[in-house]
Amino acid sequence: MLRVRGLSKRFGGFVSNADIDLDIEPGEIHAVIGPNGAGKTTLVNVIAGDLRADAGEILLDGHDVxxxxxxxxxxxxxxxxxxxxxxxxxxxALENVAIAAQARGRSFRFWHRANADRDLNQRAEMSLARVGLSHQASALAGEMGHGEHRQLEIAMALVAEPCLLLLDEPTSGMSGADSVALIDLLRTISETTAILLVEHDMDVVFSLADRITVLASGRRIACGTPPEVRADALVQQVYLGAGATAAPAMAEHA
Amino acid sequence: MDFGLFAEQTLNGVQYGIMLFLMAAGLSVIFGIMNFINLAHGTLYMIGAFFFATFDAWLGNFAVALLLAILASLLLGLVLDRGVMQRLYDRTHLDQVLATFGLLMFFNELAAVLWGTEPYFIPVPALLDGTIALPGDIDYPVYRLAITAVGLLVALGLYLMVEHTRFGMLIRAGATDRETLSGMGVDVRWLYSGVFAIGVMMAALAGMVTGPLVAVQVGMGETMLIVAFVVVVIGGIGSITGALVSSLLVGVVDTLGRALLPVWLGYTAGPALASMSIYVLMAAVLLLRPQGLSGARRA
Amino acid sequence: MKVRGRVALSGGGVAALVLLAGFALLPLAQQPFVTRIGTGIFILALATISLNLLVGYGGLVSFGHAAYFGAGAYAVAILSHYGTHRGWIAFAAAVGGSALLALILGAASLRVRGVFFIMITLAFAQMLYHLSTAVEKLGGDDGLRVVPNSFGPLFLGERITLYYVSLGLLCAGLVISDRLVASHFGRVLVGIRDNERRMRSLGYNPYHYRLLAFVIAGALAGLAGALEANLDAYASPELLHWSISGDLLVMLVLGGSGSIVGPLFGAVSFQLVQQVLSGFTSHWMLYFGPALVLIVFVSRRGVAGLFAGTRPHHVRGGR
Known part of the structure; x- marks a missing residue:
């Protein structure tokens, strides 16, 4: 679904991503982990197009993007x-999702009230229902809580029926119960959509990911299934050597 | 078009460009550091000219009048910064535009009340009156050369200050990252006051020394302000050199355009195109280099 | 009023209807002076409605709206100069010409943001001002005389006719902006104003929507300009002057930018203040200027917040 080859990104003299390869298969949940400053968010931004790659290529579903x-x-x-x-x-909330749905259709319509567009509203309602947010459909997004915002964002992404979902720390700032619900949701979503997941929480990563790519100082140091990555000597060294918060979590799963 | 006229108009263009620089440098540094757009900046150019005209008429001494007018405009800059502008630095651009538009209305009307709507003429001092023979058989007004030199000296002084003093170091730091300044224990308010007052002083100085060349009257500042905006857009923000290059470019293109285009294209199309030349230049820069000549654009 | 200033026929909407009904009855007083002022207010309100689409809903602080207003007036004047007085042709030229101008200038201006956008829109409008004074065929500083247009039996040189045509077009402008903002296009425009990055990631190209908003606003301002040319029987460089752009912004923000009926209230209050103040003193700007500064100071959320009261959010000035 996604194929990244030799991707590099520099900021002045600082190399944030160096020669990174990444493959995500249809239906796969692929996690990218690494210590702070490893270049994870940069990688997501380059893949999404917010940043332009200095070198390398990105193929989405076989097309060069x-x-x-x-x-x-x-x-x-x-x-x-x-x-x-x-x-x-x-x-x-409903309008947020409807606007996301509208992006796939025609938006150069100037007279009819968009709120009365049944087709869009129906799709938005279905998407809200899927993330369990139907009861908040008519609440102003600005007045919703953090956990609900995360759900809403997923509903916005899902309604366009993407083939690849880029998630940058989806569970950050969420309560335990909320993240459990979110993890369940992501698991269902992955049946139809490939997911690239950047995440700090190792519990989330190891319970969700089919494969894991490990970055350190902008380079890919490992890629494989969770057991393979766990056993990787270099990965252990990076995490233990950095004395990072993730180390205990890593050990726990080992 | 003979060489003499061409050379003379080029010199005029450089002189105009230097005056634009005095306006644009202040605007650009104020944008860069305070993220502040001041529509009243041109009004201060006009106020400078009126201060100078008044002092000159009272005292009959060009140099003393100039010095007094400079001090008065610095003081006005400080008062404006402390009284009004400091409250606007953290507001939206729309709020800044509205408030400074209000100031502009006020100062223009005040000038009309105090000095009337008839234009003032400031005599050129005897020492600088007359012309000087330049190579190429040109008799060029001494006064224009003198104010070009003054402007260049101010540009040099500004450059040295920004590059080699602690104040300048803070300005450069502030232009890249405002948060670090307060982290360094700098009283940002005083830094802002200093920057703003110096910007006002330079705009006022441009108005003063241009005074003897033009009619000093209400409304003269806005024309200058808008051209200074063009300079800032073309030059980009953050570099004194960029502002200088852009000012000279705009000054020369505008002046030569007005002199040459009517000769080349006739008196129908010529003036029309000449009136558009610098804006077309601005549009071209926007298409080719949206970040401006000097490259850094943060807004 | 509801979210994003939509008229839900409560509060502001009702007040606007009452105000418009009052205006419809005003000519019964048979005061030529009052009808003239009224017509001027309708025209300025229409121009402010068009600016509201950019500033209020697009988050684009344009300081060059006089360009499209003046261009509309000059389109009518040029046609009149060459002997065309048919209303449909003149008004179509004004609307189309201003829209085309907005397309060209907008395409260049929208390449930058923030203060640069403000400066560039101001500079381009000034270019047209200088152009109008430099071109002899356009009458130079003096401008061009206009023979008022006719739409069949409706002759706009007739004071009352122009009054009601302007009032009608103002109402049409209010309805158009209401529908536009609530349309599919409108909510994308507002979404881009609120969160450009999010809208990009959903698949919208902000440039296209902003440019189209610019063109629509230009067309509406051109319509207002065409009416102004008929009111003054004249098109002069004054209509392109930057102070017109400033006045329009002041009216918009006084009335409440990002509210459908705000421009109406803004234009009415600005003209009333101006008329009242200038009754006391010829230097009314000496008082209005500082008042404007104070209004910005007093309201933490800007002038719009002061008047718009309960709206959940206010327009951002493009920071």
């Missing part, structure tokens, strides 16, 4: 959930 702007990649089937909540605060 390396030089396409963000909105064209979105139309080609990339859904997105940001690290920091990003909704439209002055619209209701």
């Amino acid at each position: 390396t030089t396409l702007p963000t909105h064209r990649r979105a139309r080609a089937g990339m859904g997105r959930m940001f690290q920091i909540t990003s909704v439209l605060p002055s619209f209701t």
Whole structure:
């Protein structure tokens, strides 16, 4: 579904991504982990098109999207959930999702009230129901809680029926119960959609991911199934050597 | 078009460009550091000219009047910054535009009340009156050369200050990252006051020294302000050199366009195109290099 | 009023209807002075409605709206100069010409953001101002005389006719902006204003929507300009002057930007203040200027917040 080859990104003299390869198969949940500053968020931004790659190529479903702007990649089937909540605060939850659905259709319509567009509203309602947010459909997004924002963002991404979903730390700032619900949801979603997941929480990573790519200092140091990665000497060294918070979690799963 | 006229108009263009620089440098640094758009910046150019005209008429001494007018405009800059502008630096651009538009209305009307709507003429001082023979058989007004030199000296002084003093170091730091400044224990308010007052002083100075060349009257500042905006757009933000290059470019293109295009294209199309030349230049820069000549654009 | 200033025929909407009904009855007073002022208010309100689409709903602080207003007036004047007085042709030229101008200038201006956008829109409008004074065929500084247009039996040189035509077009402008903002296009525009990055990631190209908003706003401003040319029987460089752009912004924000009926209230209150103040002093700007500064100071959320009261969010100035 997604195929990344030799991807590099520099900021001045600082190399954030160096020669990274990444493959995501249809229906796969692929996690990208690594210590702080490993270049995970940069990688997501380059794949999404917010940043332009200095070298390398990105293929989405066989099509080269390396030089396409963000909105064209979105139309080609990339859904997105940001690290920091990003909704439209002055619209209701339903409208947020309807606007996301509308992106796939015609938006150059100037007279009829968009709110009365049954087709869009129906699709939005279904998507809200899927993430369990139907009861908040008419609430203003700006007045919803953090956990609900994360659900709403997923509903917005799902309604466009993406072939690839980019999730940057979806469970950050969520309560335990909320993240459990979210993990269940992601598991169902992955039946129809490939997922690229950047995540700090090792519990989430090891319970969800089919495969894991490990980044350190902008380079890929390992890639494989969770047991393979867990057993990888270099990965252990990076995590233990960095004395990172993730080390205990890593050991726990080992 | 003979060489003499061409050379003379080029010199005029450089002189105009230097005056634009005095306006644009202040605007650009104020944008860069305070993220502040000041529509009243051109009004201060006009106020400078009126200060100078008044002092000159009272005292009959060009140099003392100039010095007093500079001090008065610095003081006005400080008062404006402390009284009004400091409350606007963290507001939206729309709020800044509205408030400074209100100031502009106020100062223009005040000038009309205090100095009337008839234009003032400031005499050129005897020492600088007359012309000087330049190579190429040109008799060029001494006064224009003198103010070009003054402008260049101010540009040099500004450059040295920004590059080699602690104040300048803070300005450069502030232009890249405002948060670090307060982290360094700098009283940001005083830094802002200093930057704003110096910007006002330079705009006012441009108004003062241009005074003897033009009619000093209400409304003269806005024309200058808008051209200074064009300079900032073309030059980009963050570099004194960029502002200088862009000012000279705009000054020369505008002046030569007005002199040459009517000769080349006739008196119908010529003036029309000449009036558009710098804006077309701006549009071209936007298409080819949206970040401006000097490259750094943060807004 | 509801979210995003939609008229739900409560509060502001009702007040607007009452105000418009009052205007419809005003000519019964048979005061030529009052009808003239009224017509001027309708025209300015229409121009402010068009600016509201950019500033209020697009988050684009344009300081060059005089360009499209003036261009509409000049389109009518040029046709009149060459002997065409048919209303349909003149108004179509004004609307189409201003829209085309907005397409060209918008395409360049929208390449930058924030203060640069403000400066560039101002600069391009100034270009047209200088152009109008430099071109002899356009009458230079003096401008062009206009023979008022006719739509069949409706002659706009007739004071009352122009009054009601302007009032009708103002109402049409209010309805159009209401529908536009609530349409599929409108909510994308507002979404881009609120969160551009999110809208990109959903698959929208902000540039296209902003440019189209720019063109629509230009067309509406051109319509207002065409009416102004008929009211003054004249098109002069004054209509392209930057101070017109400033006045339109002031009216918009006084009335409440990002509210459908805001421009109406803004234009009415601005003209009333101006008329009242100038009754006391010829230097009314000496008082209005500082008042504007104070209004910005007093309201933490900007002038719009002061008047719009309960709206859940206010327009951002494009930071």
